Amino acid sequence: MGSCAGRGKKMVSDYETKGNAYFTKNEFYLALKSFKAALELTENIKSSEKNNLWLYSKIARCYCSLGSPKEAALYYKRIKNLEVEVEEDSVSDLIQLVYIYNSIGSCRIMMGNYIESLEVFEKSGKTLANISNIIPDKEIELRNELGLGLQRLGKYSESLEVHLKVLNLIGKSQDEKKRKSIALCNIASCLFRMEKYTEALEYYKKSLESREADENISKVDLGTSYNNIGALYLKMDKLQEAIEMLNLADELWENSLPLKHPNFSKIFNNLGVYNFKQGNLTEAIKYFEKSRVLIEEIFPDDHPKIAFIYCNLAICAKKEGKMQEALTYYTKSKKIGEDKLKGHPDMASIYNNYASYLYSSGKIKEAKEMLNNSANVRKITFGYNSPTISTNIIICVNSLE
Structure with missing residues (x-):
């Protein structure tokens, strides 16, 4: 019996490793398949739900990345149910609690419940501040989620502080290059929303340079950089530079994302703004309507x-x-x-x-x-x-x- 359980745990670990590798490469369908296989095994060997926390979150994130927030919400609900089981008497439990708070907050934002999510992210920040001796990779992951949540809630100064902290931790990370490009992009996004456009552009360009130099960079991440810079150029009324970036983003995403992915609502909206600023009202309305239809479907x-x-x-x-x-x-x-x-x-x-x-x-x-x-x-x-x-x-x- 023990031998069977041991083999089962080894298979779970193997599926998780595969899933993580696929997710890193933005191969979300394959990642989802691997994580679900791991979850099925844990259920067969009667692992506790508390031990499945990470798998629930990874499956939810796959669904988010595939443009299926309603399916993601089902797994986030399972995470929410685990909140009462965490004892808060060890570093491991506190890390789990932060992970739960971040996941609940992200789910509420995803479903449009911004006001309800703020309290959860505030709990996450306070709990994270009380954790010592946390390994850098895990701290980076948790702080990144916290920073993104605060940014989406309009807490730009607090979010910027978190992302700058992440950037300082990057040198201790096992995946330094990719994490640094993400941190630079997140810092730029905060500065953009704080209306510090010149500084934001500087950080966006640093992030883009890092991604363009990475042979293993995904089309999704590269498209995100182009879209972000395009949106910033629109704010700065640099329309020619904006449309060049937006077209690059659109092309990359069309070749790498499902047609109903939420990212396309962003590009449609930005193309609508571009056409509006060019005086092409008919085209602008067409793109805004495409964005509206997609958002309402998802x-x-x-x-x-x-x-x-x-x-x-x-x-x-x-x-x-x-x-x-x-x-x-x-x-x-x-x-x-x-x-x-x-x-x-x-x-x-x-x-x-x-x-x-x-x-x-x-x-x-x-x-x-x-x-x-x-x-x-x-x-x-x-x-x-x-x-x-x-x-x-x-x-x-x-x-x-």
Whole structure:
């Protein structure tokens, strides 16, 4: 009996090793198959659910990477059920607890429950701070997940601090080159959202250089770098540079990801913004609609991602003079945003664009209220208001006099 159990554990380990190798190469179908085979074996040898924590998380991440968040959520639910079993009386248990918190938080973000996930990531950060003598590779993994969670929740300064810590740990990692490119990319993303565009571009380029020099880099990761830089160039109004990067990302992802992967919603949205800035409204709307359809197929109907697409469609409708259609989109965008993104810095943009519509419709008082909402969100996040918003508030005040 012991010999059979020993062989079973060895086979589980072998499948996990294969799965990790496939996942590193972004071969997610093969990784998922390996991890599921490992899980089936653990269930056959009656391993405790607590010991399956890592497999649940890996299977969930495979489903996320394959663009199947609902399937991923089923495994994250199993992880959530393990929270009460962790005793917190050893480093191993504390690491498991951080892993559970990160997984629960990531799942809630994935399903659009941003507000609920914040408390979980705060628990993760506090628990991680109390762990000593943790091996560098495991600390990097845990801090990376924490940093990504905080970034998605709009806690950019806190996220940046975590990712800078990760970068300092990289030299002790067994997979230094790939981890460094990821850390540089994550730092750049924080700086981008903090509106430090020049610094963000510098870090994005360092990450891209590292990935382009890596013979084993996946098309998915390389496409991510191109898409991120393309989005940044759009913000900087460097449209020619932007479209070159976005086309490279689109080509790489088309050859490496399932057609309904969430990444395509990002590229469609960015191509929509590019065409809008070029004055090609018909093309812009086409891409925004493609993004909307894909998001609605994959995520819940009230996911925050939908709010931003509605906002972009509203801007296009307003530009075309379709004010009633614009109002419909703005109303949907604002409702989802206030339900799911309360206090998130992205709400500043939604409020600001809605204010523009209200002002154009002659609703000056309501426009001023929206601008004040936008200013308040920005002050909480950045500590200061946008000069443009301040100017627009003054214009509204003068119009009311």
